[in-house]
Each structure stands twice: as structure tokens, then as C-alpha cells.
Amino acid sequence: MGILTRFTDIMKSNINALLDKCEDPAKMIDQTLRDLREDLAEVKKETANIIADAKSADRQVKECEADIAKYTTAAQNALKAGNEDDARTLIAKKQQYENNLISYKKTQELTNANADKMRLMHDKLVNDIETLEAKRDAIKATVASAKAQEHINKIVSGGDKAKSSMESFERYEKKAEKMLDAATAEAELNAHTSAASSLADKYTSNGSDTSVEDELAAMKAKLGL
Structure with missing residues (x-):
């Protein structure tokens, strides 16, 4: 009986549901078309024999009914003849x-x-094949667009990362500049403090010398020198 054992599966198959569930419809549609065409070829091959068997059975029934009618009439005629x-x-x-x-x-x-x-089965398979062939180009175009969009999304995502890295670099650069400015200001402040300290030492030293001279003069005056 071959393909007839798969009658229920073939008749219940839903092409649209199958495509909705699969991860890659573009690949699935080509494989499904190959399977359907193989099934259709098998159906065509077996259908001729099965239809021939059906016609033979029809002929046997008609011939048998004709024989029954013939012998019924003959029996009736025999009775009439005694x-x-x-x-x-x-x-x-x-x-x-x-x-x-x-x-x-x-x-x-x-x-x-x-x-x-x-x-x-023949009509179902022919219809499924025609449906898939009609959808194949559209499905493949949709899948190609989806993959292209995924690629673009990755590029955009990479651009966002680069932008984020650049922003981080700019923050670090500004922080470094701020640290440099602070160090420069501290150096300038230290330099100013050092100059002031030198001047203070200078005038402090002079003050000490004056004090010595004053005390020396006072000592001379006291001694009458």
C-alpha cells in the first residue's frame, strides 16, 4: 500500500504552521519542497495501480450481478417449463x-x-507545492532582509560601543588635564612661597645684624670707648 499508509499525516500536514515553527524558513522551504515532490511522484506512481484495481473490482461486481440476473431468469424459465x-x-x-x-x-x-x-493526497500535495513555490521567493527575501537588519544592528551596536569608549576617553582626558592644572598650580604656589621665604630670611638676617650693631654701640658707650 506504500504511500497510503501516510495518508493521515499528509492530509493533516500544515505548511504554514511548519514554516512558522522552524528557525530558518529559507532552508526549510527547499527541503519541504523536495519532500513534497518525492511524495507526489510516489502518489502518481501508485495511483495508477490502485485506480486499476478499483476499476477491476467495479467490473467484477457488474459481471457478477449480470450472472445472477441471468441464472435467476433461467431458473424461472425452467420452472415455467416444468x-x-x-x-x-x-x-x-x-x-x-x-x-x-x-x-x-x-x-x-x-x-x-x-x-x-x-x-x-494528489490534490493536497499539488496544492502544498504550489503554495510553497509561490511563497518561496517572498520568504527568502524576507529572511535575507532580516539577516541584513541583524548585521546592521550589530554594526550599530558596535558603533555605540565605540562612542561609549570615546566618551570614556574624553572623560579620562579631562580628568588628566584637571590633574595637570592642579599640579601646575601647586608648583606655582610652592615657587611663590619659596620666594617669600627667601625674602623673609633676607630681611630677618638684616634685622639680626642691626640688633648686633645696636648692642655693640651700647656696649662701647657704657665702656666709654
């Missing part, structure tokens, strides 16, 4: 065909049901 033994033989033959008809009808029902399933 030949009960012939009628009995004809009725027995008719009953054989009636038993065969039960089996033929079961086969007819099964083969026709299988033929209907094959037609349904």
Missing part, C-alpha cells in the same frame, strides 16, 4: 454468484476508497 431439477441446478449456481458478489463488493468498496484517498 423442469424443477434444472431450476434447482440454476438456483444453486445463482447462489454461488451471490456469495461471490459479497466478496467482490467488499473489494470494490476498499479499492474505491483507496482510489479516493490517492486523489485527495
Whole structure:
């Protein structure tokens, strides 16, 4: 029965749901198309045999029904002619065909049901393939745009990092300049303090010398020198 064993799976398959779930629709759509085309080829191959079986079963049923009708008429005619033994033989033959008809009808029902399933699968697969082929270019274009946008987002994200790094560098640069200004100011202050200290020492020394001279003069005066 081959492909017929997959009738339920094929008929329940939902192309749109499948594409929504997969991570990479562009890759999935090509693989799905290959699978569907393989299934369709198998359906076409098996459908011919199954339809042939259905037609054969139909023919057997019709032939059997015709035989039943023929032997029924013959038995009736035998009775009318007063030949009960012939009628009995004809009725027995008719009953054989009636038993065969039960089996033929079961086969007819099964083969026709299988033929209907094959037609349904054929139409479903053809429709799915046409749907995917119609969507393939659009889906691939959408995926390509999405990937391009992701690439742009990464570049923009990298630019933000560079901008952040530059801002940090500028902050460090300003901090360094501030430290340099502070050090320069401290150096200037130290230099000014050093000059003032030198002047103080100078005039302090002169003051000490004057005091010595004054005391020396006073001592001379006291000694009358």
C-alpha cells in the first residue's frame, strides 16, 4: 500500500504552521519542497495501480450481478417449463454468484476508497507545492532582509560601543588635564612661597645684624670707648 499508509499525516500536514515553527524558513522551504515532490511522484506512481484495481473490482461486481440476473431468469424459465431439477441446478449456481458478489463488493468498496484517498493526497500535495513555490521567493527575501537588519544592528551596536569608549576617553582626558592644572598650580604656589621665604630670611638676617650693631654701640658707650 506504500504511500497510503501516510495518508493521515499528509492530509493533516500544515505548511504554514511548519514554516512558522522552524528557525530558518529559507532552508526549510527547499527541503519541504523536495519532500513534497518525492511524495507526489510516489502518489502518481501508485495511483495508477490502485485506480486499476478499483476499476477491476467495479467490473467484477457488474459481471457478477449480470450472472445472477441471468441464472435467476433461467431458473424461472425452467420452472415455467416444468423442469424443477434444472431450476434447482440454476438456483444453486445463482447462489454461488451471490456469495461471490459479497466478496467482490467488499473489494470494490476498499479499492474505491483507496482510489479516493490517492486523489485527495494528489490534490493536497499539488496544492502544498504550489503554495510553497509561490511563497518561496517572498520568504527568502524576507529572511535575507532580516539577516541584513541583524548585521546592521550589530554594526550599530558596535558603533555605540565605540562612542561609549570615546566618551570614556574624553572623560579620562579631562580628568588628566584637571590633574595637570592642579599640579601646575601647586608648583606655582610652592615657587611663590619659596620666594617669600627667601625674602623673609633676607630681611630677618638684616634685622639680626642691626640688633648686633645696636648692642655693640651700647656696649662701647657704657665702656666709654
